[in-house]
Amino acid sequence: MDLWNWLEYAAWALSALFGLYMVVDWLKTDSSYSEDVLTSSREGELEAMTEEEHRG
Template sequence: MNTFELLEYAAWSLSAFLGLWMLVDMIRTDRSYEEDLLTSSKEGEIERSPVTDPERERDR
């Protein structure tokens, strides 16, 4: 196995990891906020809304 193949496998692994991370984040965000709030065009509305995710509440 040469260096190019190792880099190719590393790139595919990183791509799969980032895809799974985005999927998990999408699900967490969808559960934390209502659809009306996520599609709102008002700036700052999410920051002023009550947080339903205990991990995010703890970090504040």
């Protein structure tokens, strides 16, 4: 086996690890926070308040 094969296997292994980490983090976040918190947009609320102040 040459270097390129080893690099290819290493890239696939890293890809699998990152994918597994993303799934674990997704499940952890989903179980820690309610759907309302995850879908709220605090930044959007702040922008709306700022726009109202500039208009008024």
